[in-house]
Amino acid sequence: MADDPQLADYPVQSSDKIRFADTDRQGHVNNAVFATFLETGRVEILYDSRTPLSVEGGEFVIARLELDFRAELKWPGHVAIGTRIASIGRSSMKLSQVLFQEGRCAALAETVIVLIDRRSRRPRPLPPGEAARLRTLTGATVEP
Amino acid sequence: MADDPQLADYPVQSSDKIRFADTDRQGHVNNAVFATFLETGRVEILYDSRTPLSVEGGEFVIARLELDFRAELKWPGHVAIGTRIASIGRSSMKLSQVLFQEGRCAALAETVIVLIDRRSRRPRPLPPGEAARLRTLTGATVEP
Amino acid sequence: MADDPQLADYPVQSSDKIRFADTDRQGHVNNAVFATFLETGRVEILYDSRTPLSVEGGEFVIARLELDFRAELKWPGHVAIGTRIASIGRSSMKLSQVLFQEGRCAALAETVIVLIDRRSRRPRPLPPGEAARLRTLTGATVEP
Amino acid sequence: MADDPQLADYPVQSSDKIRFADTDRQGHVNNAVFATFLETGRVEILYDSRTPLSVEGGEFVIARLELDFRAELKWPGHVAIGTRIASIGRSSMKLSQVLFQEGRCAALAETVIVLIDRRSRRPRPLPPGEAARLRTLTGATVEP
Numbered sequence: 001m002a003d004d005p006q007l008a009d010y011p012v013q014s015s016d017k018i019r020f021a022d023t024d025r026q027g028h029v030n031n032a033v034f035a036t037f038l039e040t041g042r043v044e045i046l047y048d049s050r051t052p053l054s055v056e057g058g059e060f061v062i063a064r065l066e067l068d069f070r071a072e073l074k075w076p077g078h079v080a081i082g083t084r085i086a087s088i089g090r091s092s093m094k095l096s097q098v099l100f101q102e103g104r105c106a107a108l109a110e111t112v113i114v115l116i117d118r119r120s121r122r123p124r125p126l127p128p129g130e131a132a133r134l135r136t137l138t139g140a141t142v143e144p
Numbered sequence: 145m146a147d148d149p150q151l152a153d154y155p156v157q158s159s160d161k162i163r164f165a166d167t168d169r170q171g172h173v174n175n176a177v178f179a180t181f182l183e184t185g186r187v188e189i190l191y192d193s194r195t196p197l198s199v200e201g202g203e204f205v206i207a208r209l210e211l212d213f214r215a216e217l218k219w220p221g222h223v224a225i226g227t228r229i230a231s232i233g234r235s236s237m238k239l240s241q242v243l244f245q246e247g248r249c250a251a252l253a254e255t256v257i258v259l260i261d262r263r264s265r266r267p268r269p270l271p272p273g274e275a276a277r278l279r280t281l282t283g284a285t286v287e288p
Numbered sequence: 289m290a291d292d293p294q295l296a297d298y299p300v301q302s303s304d305k306i307r308f309a310d311t312d313r314q315g316h317v318n319n320a321v322f323a324t325f326l327e328t329g330r331v332e333i334l335y336d337s338r339t340p341l342s343v344e345g346g347e348f349v350i351a352r353l354e355l356d357f358r359a360e361l362k363w364p365g366h367v368a369i370g371t372r373i374a375s376i377g378r379s380s381m382k383l384s385q386v387l388f389q390e391g392r393c394a395a396l397a398e399t400v401i402v403l404i405d406r407r408s409r410r411p412r413p414l415p416p417g418e419a420a421r422l423r424t425l426t427g428a429t430v431e432p
Numbered sequence: 433m434a435d436d437p438q439l440a441d442y443p444v445q446s447s448d449k450i451r452f453a454d455t456d457r458q459g460h461v462n463n464a465v466f467a468t469f470l471e472t473g474r475v476e477i478l479y480d481s482r483t484p485l486s487v488e489g490g491e492f493v494i495a496r497l498e499l500d501f502r503a504e505l506k507w508p509g510h511v512a513i514g515t516r517i518a519s520i521g522r523s524s525m526k527l528s529q530v531l532f533q534e535g536r537c538a539a540l541a542e543t544v545i546v547l548i549d550r551r552s553r554r555p556r557p558l559p560p561g562e563a564a565r566l567r568t569l570t571g572a573t574v575e576p
Contacts (some may be wrong), residue, residue, distance in 0.1 A: 017305050020331045021176055021324045023169035025219065030165045031494045032467035036309045039464060043308045047364070061504075062463045067497040072553075075169065076335070121504075161449050164475045165468045175350045176323035180453045183320060187452045191508065206319045209355040216349075216409075220479070265360075309462045313455035313507065320453055363457065 005098045005105050010082025011139040014041045018075045018101075029073035035065065038097050038109050041083035045095075045137060046113075053130050057118050063092065064112040071106045073099070079106070084139035088131055091115050091123040149242045149249050154226025155283040158185045162219045162245075173217035179209065182241050182253050185227035189239075189281060190257075197274050201262050207236065208256040215250045217243070223250070228283035232275055235259050235267040293386045293393050298370025299427040302329045306363045306389075317361035323353065326385050326397050329371035333383075333425060334401075341418050345406050351380065352400040359394045361387070367394070372427035376419055379403050379411040437530045437537050442514025443571040446473045450507045450533075461505035467497065470529050470541050473515035477527075477569060478545075485562050489550050495524065496544040503538045505531070511538070516571035520563055523547050523555040 007013070016037050024030040046053050046060050053060070073079060080100040087094045092114040099107040117124045126134075151157070160181050168174040190197050190204050197204070217223060223243050230238040236258040243251040261268045270278075295301070304325050312318040334341050334348050341348070361367060367387050374382040380402040387395040405412045414422075439445070448469050456462040478485050478492050485492070505511060511531050518526040524546040531539040549556045558566075 015305075016307065017303075017328075019304065019324055020327050021168055021174045024165055025167040025169070025171045026491065026493075027169045030471075031497070032165055032464050032471060035464035035467045036307055039308050039462075040305075043364075059458065061458075061501070063501050065463070065497065065499040065501075067499075069493070069495050069497075072493075076331075159449075160451065161447075161472075163448065163468055164471050170347065170349075174327075175353070176320050176327060179320035179323045180451055183318075183452050184449075187508075203314065205314075205357070205360075207357050209319070209353065209357075211353040211355075213349070213351050213353075220475075309456055309464055311457040312453055313457070313459045315457045318453045 007082045010084045012083040014044045014081040016040050041081040059118045063114045066110045068108045073106050085134050085137045151226045154228045156227040158188045158225040160184050185225040203262045207258045211253045217250050229278050229281045295370045298372045300371040302332045302369040329369040347406045351402045354398045356396045361394050373422050373425045439514045442516045444515040446476045446513040455507050473513040491550045495546045498542045500540045505538050517566050517569045
């Protein structure tokens, strides 16, 4: 993953407010909460209120998460979440994400999301229209 | 609520394992997690695998929670959860609960649960069979 | 508690962003997360960055929570949290709080917070300066 | 990661009880809770009550998480967590972990943990005694 990530390279920008309950006895935000912040970035693409990825009878599930912890997140404060689509497959996509607090990168992540059939729980192809919209979210850094 | 609560007075006994992530920066289990432990006791009555409270098209929701914190809960360890039905109304019931860790009472709680219609979200009467089963869970301390 | 609570009656206004992970299998925000939102309002008084309640060697802990659930909280969205000091005792205070989503009251709560000594874990008196600052947060509705 | 993982290949066995609040509106256990279950396995090595990894002034933090989701986790139930030390470096170690529910593998994970100095937050070497104890937890599958 990138050595010096910039939030501006991620076309979808979200944020979360860090909660007191996100901390653990080590005094910082618990590591599992990083995965929750990444989810915030993901779902704002998948369920975007203007143009949600709507696939009748389908559901997006996470298949793989790679998460590099670069710095601690501290309460109180906000976390800025940058997300871009890194690649799009037949029934899946890979997202690249970053977490920042006060201008400092706290984490980088890659996530694989798969579209499954709600009933059979098996992968199904991304509809062309949805794939096209996702391609608009790839961001500058992956373009030639 | 009782001054010297005994776990044995609560006919439904559950337990939860305290997780590292349940702690907060004060070093102890975060107060909101107490409500999660109480939920464990409640759902083991509502969704009991042998005799679940099954009400076609109905759903149980919490209407009120009163929670007295008596002691800190510490990680690592388990929490013992005692639950009894304190009273049964037309479409609701009141539960009395206690949380214990290593023989020490950490919390007492009273919860009001209401049966609502899944669609209208309005209260609906408890079926007689369900009310009868709930009456078996009132425990020794509330009997004359 | 008040029958028709108004957010404007609570002098300390906070907010939280509802997370996907706050929901449970009933589709709405899990009841324990309401307690987390209340904590957000509390800690913004206790740890206010401009004028934190700083009591050398002391710690604020929650002693009692009364929580009336009025409506479901739904993802996505924000929750507005109103907090006021309802009363101040020797080593404790009572907070009144409300949770709103899109102009609709979702919950009312009263919380008792106690100042304890960090080492002995026993209550200790609120310093006069801190008590005075808390009295400025009682809000219009409790004044004569 | 292994194609057909067996819980028995992981010398440190832990478990967690799945909570109602672990579920999300998709009906299954939320993905971030998988990271919490992995933490349970880790901390039972790091803070083992009989032989804790005690490093005066040091703290273990997570540097990297790779998590393959294989199946949904469902409430109610328990999750079995298998952990083994995959490799040991100068100031870090890699853990391999699996999550199982009712005999079915739900996830595989690799985690890198670093020992840091509590004050400087910089990596520091694992003491030889601690490294030696960790080597006893490598499990059958990584031995020649």
